[in-house]
Amino acid sequence: MKKLNIGLIGYGFMGRAHPNAFRKVNQFFDLDYQPVLKAVCARHRQKVEAFAEKWGWEGVETDWRDLVERKDIDAIDIGSPNNTHLDIALAAAAAGKIVLCEKPLARNSAEGEKMTRAVEKAGVANMVWFNYRRVPAIALARKLVEEKRLGKIFHYRAKYLQDWTISPDLPQGGAALWRLDLAVAGSGVTGDLLAHSIDTAIWLNGPIESVSAMTETFIKERKHQITGKKQPVGIDDACAFLARFANGSLATFESTRYARGRKNQNTFEINGEHASIAFDLEDPHRLQYFDHRDDPLSRGWRSIHVTDFEHPYMDHWWVPGTTIGYEHTFINALADFLASLSKKQRFRPDFRDALETQYVCDAVLKSAAKGKWEKVSQPK
Amino acid sequence: MKKLNIGLIGYGFMGRAHPNAFRKVNQFFDLDYQPVLKAVCARHRQKVEAFAEKWGWEGVETDWRDLVERKDIDAIDIGSPNNTHLDIALAAAAAGKIVLCEKPLARNSAEGEKMTRAVEKAGVANMVWFNYRRVPAIALARKLVEEKRLGKIFHYRAKYLQDWTISPDLPQGGAALWRLDLAVAGSGVTGDLLAHSIDTAIWLNGPIESVSAMTETFIKERKHQITGKKQPVGIDDACAFLARFANGSLATFESTRYARGRKNQNTFEINGEHASIAFDLEDPHRLQYFDHRDDPLSRGWRSIHVTDFEHPYMDHWWVPGTTIGYEHTFINALADFLASLSKKQRFRPDFRDALETQYVCDAVLKSAAKGKWEKVSQPK
């Protein structure tokens, strides 16, 4: 078993999801590589040391540049806010490190292009944690699409709804709430949530060609968490867009953090000539499937309990009928990434894939700002 | 078109469901017979006249014996409380009338046997309004069973849950609440609700051989609606039983009027070697179907929206995707009954079928009283 020494930057929400994957992957997947929790980096020494002890990291750093320079680190995992991705990725690539990056790749495609160029020029393996591709039900959707069960695709529709920012008393910025701070996050729901929806959509249905979008910021001012001052809110609270895919299908996408009662409702539906597929992340172990070729008497939407050994990833976990949770999508992704290292194959989604999503996000925001349809740039 | 002159007894809840069927059946089904609302009978002249006018009955009677004697009546429809079924049915049969009887057939199988003998001796067409057989989804279940899609049957489970008698302030007896009065109703949930479940079960899964039951009366005393006096409650508020079918399958049945939140939840599930079926009357337009022979990747419970033209009865109604309601089960049943008159075929369920259900009810109540397993009598 080859050791893969990991250096993680950031210990927020993703700072738990990633090391949990590093610690568990080898008990559930047979792999050539074993991730080693070499060092974790954050600015506050005391806090990062406590974190390191809890999770079993061998050491800590307080400056990410020191981490990137370390010879005993094979891979840099970027789990810090969006505004740090560019510099870290460039430095890590330059240092010849494998780079794992939390999504979205960057605040915009200008940053994303630099990052993609950097890892490709350096020839280092790279991946972006669009973890939902590894929800077994979504992987199953991909499999059904690949098997051409749906026939010609007419429609794609996606939503990503949450409700946690409705209160005007919620501040913006700071460690916990940087997602509300435009300078740090780059955008609101578009980069945070729609990026997921778009990554899944492209994976399942191919390139998006053009979009017409609208955005809204419902709460115009919020107190800043750190400064305590009321400041204008720069992010998009909500975003919806129409789209046309290269394959001729029509799409609607929508995301908001103002949909009361929707906690993390990431949904999509695909309608094809012969069959349709629907998914809802609030019931992540189920995939809905309708096949018009079933006999007319008993035809109906099938609620597939995606927990059988035949289903993607599920032979690695428990027994049919028992579910896995949110964290397993990171473990499944990591297992695939480690396997791709062994096979020296391109892992998907990598920086290039994430850049494609970034181009869509940029076109969406531009369309919303200008009030007109926009063409989507495609990675060269 | 042959006229079929109807004389209805009773104008309560079923006094609306039946004439609604008589009035509508010919617009939606092509039949040789046209029911004519000849006369309706109830004791209170003023009320029955108002009712007759509203519904378009040609005349009224206040004594059912007079109605039964009328030469211009072809069919007697018994919509009055259970304790009246026996006498009316016997008289109607003796008068050579077709007899339609609301379920349950009678208060007990002793009465039911007399009634069955009477109509069979008289050779008159007869039917019992176990209307749920004509819910399209239940008729579809029957079709799937007949096509032997399920293979050997292992399990049958049925529930019929309501919650309308939980309040101890609800009185018993009188016009509206005779279902709580043992002398009138014959039993509680067993005759009122389980009779439905049993009729459906026998239709779908064949004869029941033995049962072990328990019953309970949660509210021991209630004021009588008419006398105003507190009286012991004689009916079973709840009843559950284990059963073995002749085909070797095991069953559980349960009914209550104390299941908070369940308004009219009549459910069943059948598990066979190859496939399973599940139904819930609170979503009457859907049938759940699981077929293990579907390919392993996309296998799942199918939610069949039973509204396609291919589905039972649905070519008579609207368009795919649009539902019919509770009242249509009576119209579908009536259409089948009228067609059976033309073809001179036995209509199912008739008195003999309902008697079979009555035998199960009797065995259930006896088992509960004695605390032991009971064999079920079978109609000879």
Added chain:
Amino acid sequence: MKKLNIGLIGYGFMGRAHPNAFRKVNQFFDLDYQPVLKAVCARHRQKVEAFAEKWGWEGVETDWRDLVERKDIDAIDIGSPNNTHLDIALAAAAAGKIVLCEKPLARNSAEGEKMTRAVEKAGVANMVWFNYRRVPAIALARKLVEEKRLGKIFHYRAKYLQDWTISPDLPQGGAALWRLDLAVAGSGVTGDLLAHSIDTAIWLNGPIESVSAMTETFIKERKHQITGKKQPVGIDDACAFLARFANGSLATFESTRYARGRKNQNTFEINGEHASIAFDLEDPHRLQYFDHRDDPLSRGWRSIHVTDFEHPYMDHWWVPGTTIGYEHTFINALADFLASLSKKQRFRPDFRDALETQYVCDAVLKSAAKGKWEKVSQPK
């Protein structure tokens, strides 16, 4: 009881839904008016006579102008294809008749304006059969909105999905398929399905101010049913649009007849500050409701079984737990209309309301054609 003599034009699908309502309304609602099936009109005498006999119409006409001229007709019910609405409505209004019109009001707002002006100038009562307002669950949604349970509204999203035109072998035009013929229908899914969604949306959430739409015609040529010739398809097979409401909320609307597995899936969801509502016409007896003010432990989406006596219209029908069907939405609408006649109140939706929906449809089609945002005209 006052008689209201009805003259119906057309006997297709709606030619059954309307007279069914006329025949049933008085048994289930206490009203001053009783509709009388005076005459039905269609061009083919033999067919219309057979239809009249089946449904109990007293007479027939073969030219709608003759029907409109008859002195013994109080109300003209327009159930014929969209391209006939204008002329009939104008003539009926001129003749002083009450006018009931199947939706959409017209092929476009130019026609709709003339119709609205005509009935208003004539001062005749008028209504449009946007029957879904009278689905009890939708009426309940309106009630919850009126009670201001939702707080400030952030989002509205609606879909109307069907799948019956996917086959390229389906012809266009003729009696059964005029909905696919642009000249007759005026548009495709926009007028046929989105008109329903828009009417409901305006009723629940107020005026729509601007839209950005896209449409698609997936099958470019179809054989004409009557001529047998291949002709270009002029209608929109699918249409999706973004919208902004006057109340500041954002919306997405989508409709198609190419959503495999969706038979008649008319859905909407409203997200407010405190509560959200969701509906799906494929389960028409349920309304989903989430109230954030419920205690945090037990808060969840409530699936309201809209069959209690407290729920809109349900005290007129059966008992709690039992459902009504598609046809009842017409009966409920008719009952309200007849009651409005007695009270001499404006019935909603009338021509003016339907014109407002027509303006949105026109803006949607214009936006799709031009590829840019359009303002919606508002009725003066």
Added chain:
Amino acid sequence: MKKLNIGLIGYGFMGRAHPNAFRKVNQFFDLDYQPVLKAVCARHRQKVEAFAEKWGWEGVETDWRDLVERKDIDAIDIGSPNNTHLDIALAAAAAGKIVLCEKPLARNSAEGEKMTRAVEKAGVANMVWFNYRRVPAIALARKLVEEKRLGKIFHYRAKYLQDWTISPDLPQGGAALWRLDLAVAGSGVTGDLLAHSIDTAIWLNGPIESVSAMTETFIKERKHQITGKKQPVGIDDACAFLARFANGSLATFESTRYARGRKNQNTFEINGEHASIAFDLEDPHRLQYFDHRDDPLSRGWRSIHVTDFEHPYMDHWWVPGTTIGYEHTFINALADFLASLSKKQRFRPDFRDALETQYVCDAVLKSAAKGKWEKVSQPK
């Protein structure tokens, strides 16, 4: 942090669920104790060494008696088949070890009584892995019951349905299929599945007083996995029973491995005077709750997405809207057990609780064998 040295016996299915909990608990819960994977024991040295390496066990044993004797072991975790529980538990208790035991406690209550006496006499902390008590939704159900939200309880109904033994070609016995071997398992679905249902039921609704049961063995003979010989099947393939609880409520329980389409459907429903609760393990992150005290207009079954920070255990995991999986129930249980060690409190369920469940199982099997109602013994 105190180390708690674990010695595990068995490495089958539970041999993965338990150590996964030992390895993860401290990253997600703040505890005084840290489990240490000291040694794992199984008969086949090579296999157990491979297992130990994969999971990070410090050492191995091949005779459980050696493990129990080791001074460096604090707690013995029994993950081996049911027929080994008695001897190991007795030896472990005698050696003064903490004892963790996979469910069911034993093959029958005679064994269970000895085990309970042993741990109580030795005064060692003990627990049984009835992990489903720690499904957050079930823990929430318990909380709602404790808060007396339901009022007087009328009904309890539970099912535990699987479908993995329908094929007659499935052998019995051996490492993987000992659950089908009567001598090893003690019983079929009763001990394996109903034990779960009963443990949950007693926890939520108190003691069970009497039962009437039936069992069935559908496949009468199966090849033995090891010997290759056809042998009679001794276990119950299916079991259903009626029950009466001490609190006066009525219950039905049912379990089978012959319910096609049900993978691991462990359900229960409780109906109380004011409110009802329903749960289905196939959607483990949801709890259904109906409260009759909600306002009549908007009252409905609430689908609680049990992922908010307020919900049991969920503040230890991810963010609202994200689910946890099957394995987390073991981690939650372990966390509670370790906390109980610190507080020197009785952990529930311990051996005594599991013995109470065992008494019910014994009464059920006896009732089925004799065909009559049986009283349930209660732990003294």
